[in-house]
Amino acid sequence: MIKSFACPDAGLSCGARVTGASDREVLEKAVGHPREKHAPRTRTATG
């Protein structure tokens, strides 16, 4: 079964989606993506 994870599903306004053949594969991608794409754009309280 193809699993998928999308940033909007997690409340992120990113639009990225990752898919994999297993929960583990999706999880690995879903964990690596924010580190690369979201880390530099850390949200601050003052915006």
Ligand SMILES: [Zn+2]
């Ligand atoms: Zn994202």
